[in-house]
Amino acid sequence: RMYTKIAYDHFMNPRNAYLMDSSNGEGQVGDPACGDSLMLFIRVENNIIEEASYLVFGCPASIATSSMTSVMVKGKTLEEALSIKEQDIIDALGGLPKGKEHCSNLGVSALRKAIKTYKENCK
Ligand code: FES
Numbered sequence: 001r002m003y004t005k006i007a008y009d010h011f012m013n014p015r016n017a018y019l020m021d022s023s024n025g026e027g028q029v030g031d032p033a034c035g036d037s038l039m040l041f042i043r044v045e046n047n048i049i050e051e052a053s054y055l056v057f058g059c060p061a062s063i064a065t066s067s068m069t070s071v072m073v074k075g076k077t078l079e080e081a082l083s084i085k086e087q088d089i090i091d092a093l094g095g096l097p098k099g100k101e102h103c104s105n106l107g108v109s110a111l112r113k114a115i116k117t118y119k120e121n122c123k
Contacts, residue, residue: 019055050075
């Protein structure tokens with residue numbers, strides 16, 4: 001399986017991989033088929049995602065896609081973040097090896113949950 005240079009770099013040097021103390025939205029998802037799991041944290045101010053981080057346990061593709069998700073959402077409005085799709089993450093990584101595309105679902109699902117949690121917390 002060949003990873004692109006971008007995907008390999010995000011796997012080897014994951015961006016924003018830390019537990020966030022100041023988050024106001026969190027989303028946890030797991031893929032029962034492979035056992036991978038992801039906890040994503042966001043800090044939202046004035047409808048903008050000012051900070052995004054995560055803790056991930058999973059395959060190289062899940063780490064690379066979590067990393068890219070955190071990079072892509074930073075500075076976006078909640079509406080813009082909600083419009084991000086799995087394919088956007090895959091495209092930003094320059095593609096994923098065949099059979100690994102589904103791993104991008106973790107980041108997107110966790111992001112949507114985190115935004116939902118934020119909206120519930122801040123009603
Ligand atoms: Fe489980 Fe990649 S194989 S998310």
